[in-house]
Amino acid sequence: MPDRSFLDWPFLEQRHRDWAERLEAWCAANLPVDHGDVDAACRDLVAKLGKAGILEPTALDTTAPGPLDVRTLCIARETLARHDGLADFAFAMQGLGTGAISLFGSDQQRNWLRKTRKGEAISAFALSEPRSGSDVANMDMTARRDGGDFILSGEKTWISNGGIADIYTVIARTGEAPGAKGLSAFLVPADTPGLKIAERIEVVAPHPLASLSFQDVRVPASAMIGKPGDGFRIAMSVLDVFRSTVGAAALGFARRALDESIARASSRQLFGAPLFDLQMVQGHLADMALDVDAAALLVYRAAWAKDMGAPRVTREAAMAKLYATDRAQEVIDKAVQIHGGDGVRRGHIVESLYREIRALRIYEGASDVQKVVIARQLERDPEKRASVFGKDRAPTRR
The missing domain is CATH 2.40.110.10 (Butyryl-CoA Dehydrogenase, subunit A, domain 2)
Known part of the structure; x- marks a missing residue:
């Protein structure tokens, strides 16, 4: 069972905890899916996610407009990624593909959102x-x-x-x-x-x-x-919302790798004792747990700041995306090592995680680009960058 203590952190509210429980139940009943025909699997996932109401947070509800809730998106991506990388992909692309319409679209354009939220159209x-x-x-x-x-x-x-x-x-x-x-x-x-x-x-x-x-x-x-x-501003605004969620997906992969490694170390016998008894393995597991928690703090800090009304979270989202994806790569690499030969056996969950994580360090701004973004933000006026909310401005719920 994955560590869910982060749900009690002050970044999150009861509605987020309820959302996490609902997602966990759906994932346990429906995931993973067969990836043999990727196109068919993706279409089927979008339809099922839409029918279950899980795609609702990916786009604005035209009947009750309000801002996209980034914490809700992050919890969804983390949970889905922990169960099935393709399910995370299907969910995320519905949001990224319609982000510009949600934030800047006309009433006519927003008619598409009814279809994408129900899983009736893919974006x-x-x-x-x-x-x-x-x-x-x-x-x-x-x-x-x-x-x-x-x-x-x-x-x-x-x-x-x-x-x-x-x-x-x-x-x-x-x-x-x-x-x-x-x-x-x-x-x-x-x-x-x-x-x-x-x-x-x-x-x-x-x-x-x-x-x-x-x-x-x-x-x-x-x-x-x-x-x-306005195209560049629109694209950057969309990425400002969804970049943190990439870190959340990486966090989901890392949590699954840690869970699988704990189970492996506890059950695998080596030299007459559980693998867990080796101090080197304990060191690996401790490093993995530290990376997971640190990534979670950065991801949900960035998501919370955006949800509380920060006009831009460029630095915070870049930090979350960079750290979570890079450290997830390290966590999963350690998981492969702990699993030995099974870690590179095709079809094993750890092997699939190893393939899934690499792309996240490239798309929506490669890791090296995120470092440039962070550095440029640091170069700005210290008073302007001291708070994501601006000088003398407190967080405001939207």
């Missing part, structure tokens, strides 16, 4: 390009105005849910200004003429990924999310 966030991964401002894809329409031309790659999504949030260059200030965001249905799957991408932990080709894709001006030139 994707089309940001990365072959020449610009973490360097979003260096984007090549264009959106040219043509009367009452925009024509999108270019390529996107490493797009999660690429090939199975029903809608894509696409960032493209509209040219209002150089660099980041000349980008805009668009909502593009998957069946729009000219939008094609250029390539399906296979990775170490099977997920639906693809490169997309936009060949003179015509969308109405009403497809623009927010205002012209």
Whole structure:
């Protein structure tokens, strides 16, 4: 049984504890799933998560609008990841793909949220390009105005849910200004003429990924999310919400690795005694527990700050994402070592965790990029960075 004492930390409220219990019960009854056909498994997971009401926090409820609750999202990702990495992926992409619509979309665009929250439509966030991964401002894809329409031309790659999504949030260059200030965001249905799957991408932990080709894709001006030139700000705002949740997913993987390692060390006999009796193994387990708790503190600190009304949590989210993903890699590596040969046997839970964790140190801002983000935040006026809430401002519940 995983350590759940973190649910009593002051960062969380009773509703979060209730949510965790509900999720745990659903996961125990429904996970893991067969990953043999990844596309089919992902579609099925989205449908089941939607039917169970678990996708509700991933997008705004148009009938009762309010801010996205980042702590709820983090608890969901941590719990799902601990049970099944693909289930975490299915949940997370519903939120990331519609984040721009939730935060900046028009009433018409937000009609899609009813479908994505129910699991009736799959969403994707089309940001990365072959020449610009973490360097979003260096984007090549264009959106040219043509009367009452925009024509999108270019390529996107490493797009999660690429090939199975029903809608894509696409960032493209509209040219209002150089660099980041000349980008805009668009909502593009998957069946729009000219939008094609250029390539399906296979990775170490099977997920639906693809490169997309936009060949003179015509969308109405009403497809623009927010205002012209707001694309970079919209993308960063979405990442500001969801970056902490990547750390939460890593935390879920790390907790599972720790639990499996404790069970292994307690049951495995070596030299006439449990493996746990070896001081080196005890040292590994202690380091793993320390990394898990430290990561949890950073993740839920960042999520709490955002939920309490901080306008930006760039530094806090970057710290949470960086530390949780990097340390989870170390925790899982120790778990592999404790499991010996079984740790690298295909199909073993620890082996699957080893494959799952690596991508989290790359997507939504690679670890090295997070260090740059943190350093730049430190360079700012100390009074402005002293509190995520700003000078002389106390946390306010939204």
